[in-house]
Amino acid sequence: MAARNLLIEVMLHDGRWHGAHEWPPAPFRLFQALVAAGARGTHLDDGARRALGWLESLPPPRIAAPHIAGRAKRCTLYVPNNDLDAVDGDPDKIEKIRTPKFIQPRLISGEPRFMYLWVLEPHALDERVLGDLERLVDGLYQLGRGVDMAYARADLLSDEDARKRCDDFPGMIHRPCAGGRGERLATPARGSLASLERRFAAFTSRLHSDRRRQDLRQPPKARYRMVPYECTPERFLFDIRCTVPPEGVREGAFAPQSLARASAIVTGVRDDAARRLAAAFDSVLEGDEKEGMRVAIKRALIGRGAEDQDKARRVRIIPIPTVGSEHADHAIRRLLVEVPQDCPLRADDVAWAFRGLDLERQMDEATGEIHQAVSLIPAEDRAMLRHYGIGANESACRWRSITPLALPVRRLKGKIDGTARANIERQAAHALLDSLRHAGIRARPMSIRLQREPFDRKGHRAEAFATERFRRNQLWHVEAVFDRALSGPLVLGNGRYLGLGLMAPGEPCGAFVFHLAGGGLPREEAAPFVEAVRRALMAHADDVLGSVPRLFSGHEADGAPARSGRHEHVFLAAPAEGGRITRLYVIAPWRVDRSATGVRRSSADGRAYPGSETARQFERVVTGLVDLDIYARGLSRVRFAEIGLPGEDDPLFARSTTWSTCTPYRPTRSAKSRSAADDGFLGRDIVAECRRRGLPKPCAIDVLSISRGPRNGLRAGIRLQFDVAVAGPILLGSASHRGRGVFAASASPQAHEGRAGGTAA
Numbered sequence: 001m002a003a004r005n006l007l008i009e010v011m012l013h014d015g016r017w018h019g020a021h022e023w024p025p026a027p028f029r030l031f032q033a034l035v036a037a038g039a040r041g042t043h044l045d046d047g048a049r050r051a052l053g054w055l056e057s058l059p060p061p062r063i064a065a066p067h068i069a070g071r072a073k074r075c076t077l078y079v080p081n082n083d084l085d086a087v088d089g090d091p092d093k094i095e096k097i098r099t100p101k102f103i104q105p106r107l108i109s110g111e112p113r114f115m116y117l118w119v120l121e122p123h124a125l126d127e128r129v130l131g132d133l134e135r136l137v138d139g140l141y142q143l144g145r146g147v148d149m150a151y152a153r154a155d156l157l158s159d160e161d162a163r164k165r166c167d168d169f170p171g172m173i174h175r176p177c178a179g180g181r182g183e184r185l186a187t188p189a190r191g192s193l194a195s196l197e198r199r200f201a202a203f204t205s206r207l208h209s210d211r212r213r214q215d216l217r218q219p220p221k222a223r224y225r226m227v228p229y230e231c232t233p234e235r236f237l238f239d240i241r242c243t244v245p246p247e248g249v250r251e252g253a254f255a256p257q258s259l260a261r262a263s264a265i266v267t268g269v270r271d272d273a274a275r276r277l278a279a280a281f282d283s284v285l286e287g288d289e290k291e292g293m294r295v296a297i298k299r300a301l302i303g304r305g306a307e308d309q310d311k312a313r314r315v316r317i318i319p320i321p322t323v324g325s326e327h328a329d330h331a332i333r334r335l336l337v338e339v340p341q342d343c344p345l346r347a348d349d350v351a352w353a354f355r356g357l358d359l360e361r362q363m364d365e366a367t368g369e370i371h372q373a374v375s376l377i378p379a380e381d382r383a384m385l386r387h388y389g390i391g392a393n394e395s396a397c398r399w400r401s402i403t404p405l406a407l408p409v410r411r412l413k414g415k416i417d418g419t420a421r422a423n424i425e426r427q428a429a430h431a432l433l434d435s436l437r438h439a440g441i442r443a444r445p446m447s448i449r450l451q452r453e454p455f456d457r458k459g460h461r462a463e464a465f466a467t468e469r470f471r472r473n474q475l476w477h478v479e480a481v482f483d484r485a486l487s488g489p490l491v492l493g494n495g496r497y498l499g500l501g502l503m504a505p506g507e508p509c510g511a512f513v514f515h516l517a518g519g520g521l522p523r524e525e526a527a528p529f530v531e532a533v534r535r536a537l538m539a540h541a542d543d544v545l546g547s548v549p550r551l552f553s554g555h556e557a558d559g560a561p562a563r564s565g566r567h568e569h570v571f572l573a574a575p576a577e578g579g580r581i582t583r584l585y586v587i588a589p590w591r592v593d594r595s596a597t598g599v600r601r602s603s604a605d606g607r608a609y610p611g612s613e614t615a616r617q618f619e620r621v622v623t624g625l626v627d628l629d630i631y632a633r634g635l636s637r638v639r640f641a642e643i644g645l646p647g648e649d650d651p652l653f654a655r656s657t658t659w660s661t662c663t664p665y666r667p668t669r670s671a672k673s674r675s676a677a678d679d680g681f682l683g684r685d686i687v688a689e690c691r692r693r694g695l696p697k698p699c700a701i702d703v704l705s706i707s708r709g710p711r712n713g714l715r716a717g718i719r720l721q722f723d724v725a726v727a728g729p730i731l732l733g734s735a736s737h738r739g740r741g742v743f744a745a746s747a748s749p750q751a752h753e754g755r756a757g758g759t760a761a
Contacts, residue, residue: 004120005162006058010143010152012112016072016105019144023106024065024174028186028224029144030116031055035196037139042200049193051132054125056188059546060176060227063185064115064169066108067342074104110170114143117162130156172341174229177392177487186224189543195223225543230487233338234347235390237320237379238354240333244373255374256331257359260464262319262403265332265359266499269376270317273353274301277345280353296344303497312440313343315350318489319499321402323456324387330402330458334384335376336489389488389505396505397482397619400455404462404475405493405501407431425450428476435492435501443482446644450476455506470495481509483643484623485616508615509645510591511653511729512622514584517641523576526663529638530572530739532630533584537570540628541621551589551617554737570618571731573652573742575662584640585652585729586622588615592731594694653728656745657721660704663742664715666733682706682716689732699723718743 008030019025034055038048078098137154157165166173176187202219242255257265274297281293298304301315320334337354339347360374382391389396409427429448436445452462454477462475478492480503493501521529541552550556554569571592573585623643630638646653651662667685683701690697700721707715720730720743733741 004159005157006118006120006125007155007157007162007165008116008137008152009155010114010116010140010150012108012114012143013149013151015108015112016148017108017112017144018103018105018148022183022185023068024063024172024185024229025114025143026185026187027061027063027116028188028192028222031188031192032196033140033143033150034136035193037141038136044197047128047132048136051129051136052193054129055133056192057190058118058120058188060187060229061116061118062166062176063174063229064117064166064171065174066110066112066114066171069107069109072105072107074102077101077103115165115169117157117166125156130154172231175232176227177230177232177395184226184228187227189223189225191223195220231341233316233340233343234351236337236339236347236351236354237382237385238335238337238376239379240335240359240374241377242373243375243377246372252377254333255359256322256329256333257319259321259330259332259403259460262321262332262499262502263465263467263470263495264499265319265335266317266497269335269354269357269359270302272357273350274298276357277301277349277353280349300343300345301350311438313340314497315339315343315345316491316497317499318491318502319403320384320388321502322384323402323504324384326457328458330456330460334379336385338489385488387504388502389486389490393616394505395485395487395616395620397485397509397623398479398506399482399486399490399503400479400506401477401501401503402456402459403500403502404465404477405432405435406470406474406495407435407476407493409474424473432478432480432492435494435496439490439492439496441482441486441490443484443486445480446483447479447481449479453477455479465500469498470500475500478503479506481645483626485619508588509619510588511646512586513644513646513650514586514626514640515642515644516582516584517639520580520582521638523579523581526574526576526581526739529581529584529630530574532638533572533574533586533625534738536628536630537586537621537625540624541617544621544624545617549617551614552621569737570622571729571737572739573663573729573731574739575652575742575744585646586625587729587731588618592693592729592736595692651728651744651746652742654745655725655727657723657725658719658746659722659726659728659730659743660719660746661717661742662744663740664707665718665741666735667714667716668734682714682718686718686720686732693730693732695726695730696722696724719746 010025010030017025019029031052035044035048035052038044038052044052078100081097081099134154137152140150140152142148143150143152174183199219199222202217206217206219240255240257242249242251242253245251245253278294278297281297282290285293295305299306299310300313303314306314316338318336318338319332320336321330321332322328322334323330335354337350339345339350343350354376355378357376358373359376360372385391386394389399407428408431409424428450432448432450433445436443452475454460454462459477462477463472465475466472474494488503488505490503491501492503495501537552538548541548550568552570568589570589571585571587573587574581574583575585577583626640626643648654665682665686667682668689669685682703686701687697698720702719702721704717704719706717728743728745730743731737731741732743735741
């Protein structure tokens, strides 16, 4: 079998690790350690450059890390601060400028060993690069801080050997994922080596002096990309099938179960699996081992006696209803069993306990003959999991409940009026935030919607899932939109171990609004700001996706401009309010261009929704913008205070018959005469643009103002009148992708006349 996996194994000399802020040690730390191992003074030879350049082009690796036994006692050291000027340059007063440094290493349980495993493309490695990389790995002497002495070795493995090494590793396996809820780790990217060399060169000459003053210049930051990592649990999917079918049903056919029985199904198979597992261990274990395994089964599988630290180690049983189509009946045909990596029960033992379990069995008491049986059979087709955000690169911002969430809400007696209902929903929203914290989800919900009715036509009302443990008033169907894309399965609420609280990705978000921190920017800085945001989006897309798709660049894969008339890249809008820019809109092309191909439209609101891959890319890249600093030529650093969704009352996304420009409109063609308003040039250009974007033809077009730019380009303030109310956003003209030609809804022609004319200058 061909070797397609590169393994770099790092062993620490001590069972302590002093690296701060992250766990496990990030791949970029390993990359920096290899750069230090290959350096000879300030020089890197050609072989080291070749190996490091190849390594930075690989996708993020899997990381195997040992368990953490805890933290050592915190130690405080006081060292002289590099600020002798504060004591008039007197070295005898150096004790007055000491600064504390806190040291609290992680204590490693077991062997202090890490594995970094890359999956290689066929023919991606030649012998010369492998030899250069092996020399670098052999020279590695530390990982993390200077006190974390280490040594390493490299190897090439087949898929089978790599899988066996991961299975046998006595620790946790951290995998990169699209919408991970775990730690975001720095990984090498193209240009990382060059950025480290620039940083090193700048660090050696930080002190710059001229005739008048000395300046301490900060070296440039290293280039890397932040990738979310998760400790993915072992997942076993089972089909619910007829092993002994009734009359008229073929053997092996699905035996769909009612969605309202989700909690009962989970409780039944959980108890049966626990009994089977306990009986198996009782036959082979004795004494304390037997008692310890019984306790582990009660805590990890049943949940009885589990404490707070045991919750993340519990086996989770998730019923999987059939969804993904408007004709799907939402019946339960599959069962997903998740075993965390640090669960006290082995994953293969848990899978054995569930395999072949009977959900239903009818037999003749006299003869013992089985008339009908429904059992759990290992699934061969796992495609249904994609509809729940489970799988590589599966993530979403909007999530909707399939089975209701059990949220602790105080029950009110008597008649419930509007105020009481609002208080109940407020309690439920706060309980949802608590459930996110309990589930380890750091993302913040931008909007929350609570209701008793299902979001899907063939779903069940929340009251249908009521049990003795969960009353009707505690069950809610929830829709939440998060400020970053999350991967599944997403199971929330107090019933997440009992078959309730299962959520599925909803319709993708086609627009986000970012609020600028620090009072925003002057209106005159809109153009460089929007250009800086566009470049930041492309750079972030390269970091997250490994390439810059047309969605963010507007160009084909070969660098050529997109075909004329195609608006398949994002729109940016930064309208000024009161002379300052306080908000930035990032809008997907399918929300602006109503004639876009490859999308479907909702029958409820008429909005267009693209294919899942395009929507995932848009949400993953755009939501990450809130964590970035924006630098533009002539501007100071710009940061975003928060991210949100445009509401129905937003003037750019409202529904109106009258629309006026809030940023100047630029025609798609050059005007042949300077009196463009008189000869109808602007009207014809706008009508053509509306037709191209799938908008109705305006019944009236008013030109409020006209001006010429520095390059004699035409800019105009426009008001459009339609026969029917049109939903926003409306962005028209040649520069609409870069913040020009943005229209806002107005209640009447007089309402926007003054503002439109003022902003067109």
